[in-house]
Amino acid sequence: MEALKKPKSLVLIALGVFVGLSMMTLHLSPTAREYASDKITIPKIFSKPISPIPPISPSIFSPSIHSTPIIDQNDDIYNVISPDPKLSETKYLGGVPGHQVLQNIWIKDQTIYILHRRRKSIPGMSRVVSGDTKYEIIRDPQDAVLKGAENALVMDGSTIFVNDGAKTDMWHYLSSYYPFIAEVFLGSVTALASVPATREMVEEVRPGIEVPKVPQRVIIPWKAAEGWRDEEGMNELVLKGVLGDANLIEPHSWAQLSEHSRAHDGWIFFERAVIADRWASHRHNPLSDSLNKMAASIFSRPHPPFFFTPIRTALLSHLEIPLPQNRRDPQRSLGKLPKIVYVDRQNTNRKLSNEGHKELSVVLGEIESLGLATVGHKKLGKLRGKDKIEAVHDADILIGIHGDDLTNQLWMPEGGIVIELFPKDSWLPAHQIVADILSHEYIPIWNDRALSREEWDALPRQHGEHLLSNGEDIPIDATFLRLLLEEIVQRMVAP
Known part of the structure; x- marks a missing residue:
């Protein structure tokens, strides 16, 4: 034997x-x-050198970052409206051109009315609105111009008022997923998080951290913006999922609310409103203009950590997608193993070379077979809206070629990692600024190297954009990417 x-x-x-x-x-x-x-050498990651968009703090997870400042209800500076409403003075709460936050304003016949004794303390018209929307600053509440305003229809709480589409011959950019959700909407939510709020307007998202609740409504008022839905339906899915059908007011509904035949004679009052206007942003914000991204400037304003959590939670809950656990620290795995989601664009004109795609698929398969991470290989462009969001809602690492699908980093818990693949000598800031505001680590790749923040900061806006649309395949060195991913996943689970 x-x-x-x-x-x-x-x-x-x-x-x-x-x-x-x-x-x-x-x-x-x-x-x-x-x-x-x-x-x-592989550039050191997880560090954030000085950027045109200044960091808010050493870490968005840092306990040194404070919650949204709470308004003292006894302070006349922030007097709360009466139910009538009486003609309460307008207060400029903050923001930047393109995302201005005002308390106590009236709108009638496409004119925004501001009531304030000192004009110089209120932003001028071009810093708030563009197109055919008018803007009047009234000093005296007895002014005949405001006749009937005391009987206005009251829009309480926080409103996102989208002025894009205010001019019929001006393109509004709302009919694409990224410009609407990642700039107009995310920018407006950031603006609300950057100003003081009443106790009733905030909620606690982590122990000791209070952020603004989900806004009460989004209004897209002007007829020229009727085509705001994108082809894949993401804009509508997000807005209705977060707010509910009744709290998304479109042009036809706004026209009905504004009719003079109603009891309020067309007057509509807003307790608190963010006026979102793309052209006001580009006209007055050097940062937004230099990056060609309207929200870049509002993203640079101080705001509390996890301010986007209520929005993400509302959408996931509406779609009946289980809520992932909170990330303990930035760039830490949500679970025992990091989850990598690869956004596959091989069925589009902007894609990896066939060899690069195959090698990347093998690398991801190796990493999963070795028990280093779990991997989701997704053609997000082929999925329904809910499935797109579910694919990334618990991701730690999102990797893919520059494109609209990377907008879905919004639905990853804060503190993940976004790896964006570019042709050599090409870079656009669209997804980098969103990654920063959500405290995702952002790593752009040129074939066999990762650009440092100093390197991409030095590049001009729209750098090499034509290389992304010339139909040529994008190369990727799979061996380099394997080593980079191994380093990342090791750090995500390190003690």
């Missing part, structure tokens, strides 16, 4: 050695050895 056991043992040992050598060869190819020998 012993004689029979020995050959079997030798076979098993030989087989084990063969498998081990095969795995070592697969995992550390000659090219990988070159990287590992420091001939090519």
Whole structure:
């Protein structure tokens, strides 16, 4: 019997050695050895040097960052409206051109009425609105212009008022997912989070951290903006999922509310409103204009951590998607293993080379088979809206070529990682500024190198944009990406 056991043992040992050598060869190819020998270095990640968009704090998770300031109800500066409403003075709460926050304003016949004794303390017209929307600052509450305003229809709480589409011959950019949700909507939510709020307007999202609740409504008032829905239906899915059908007021509903035949004679009063206006932002904000992103400037304003959590929670709850646990620290795994979601665009004109795509798929498969991470390989462009959001709602790492699908980083819990693949000598800031505001680590890749923040900050806006739309495949060095991902997942689970 012993004689029979020995050959079997030798076979098993030989087989084990063969498998081990095969795995070592697969995992550390000659090219990988070159990287590992420091001939090519992987830039240090998880650091945030100085940027045109200044950091809010050492970490958005830091306990040193305060909650939304609570308004003292006894302070006349922030007097609360009476139910009538009486003609309470307008207060400028803050924001920037393109996302201005005002308390106590009236609108009638496409004119915004401001009641304030000192004009200089209120932003001028061009810093708030564009197009055919008018803007009047009235000093005297007895002014005949305000006749009937005391009987206005009251819009209580916080309103996002989208002035884009205020001019019929001016393109509004609302009919695309990123410009509407990641700039107009996210920018407006950021603006609300950057100003003081009443106790009734905030909620606690983590111990000791209070942020504004979900806004009561979004209004898209002007007829020229009727085409605000994007082809994939994401804009409508997000707004109705977060707010509810009744709290999304479109042009036809706004026209009915504004009719003079109603008891309020067309007057509508807003307790608190963010006036979102793309052209006001680009006209007055050097940062937004230089990056060609209207929300870049409001993103640079101080705001509390986790301010977007109520929005994400509302949408996931509406779609009946289980809420993921909170991330303990920035760039930490939500669970025992990090989850990587690869956004596959191979069925589009902007895609990886066939070889690069295959190699990347193999790398992700290796990482999953070695038990380093779980992997989701998703063609988000082919999925229904709910499925897109569900695919990324518990992701730790989102990786893909520059495109609208990376807008879905909004639905990852704060503090994840976004890896964006570009053609060499090409970079756009669209997803970087969103990653920053959500405290995701952002890593742009040119084939076999990761750009540092200093490097991309030095690039001009729309750098090499034509390289993303010329139909050429985008290369990727899968060995480099493997090493980068291994470093990332190791740090995400390190003690």
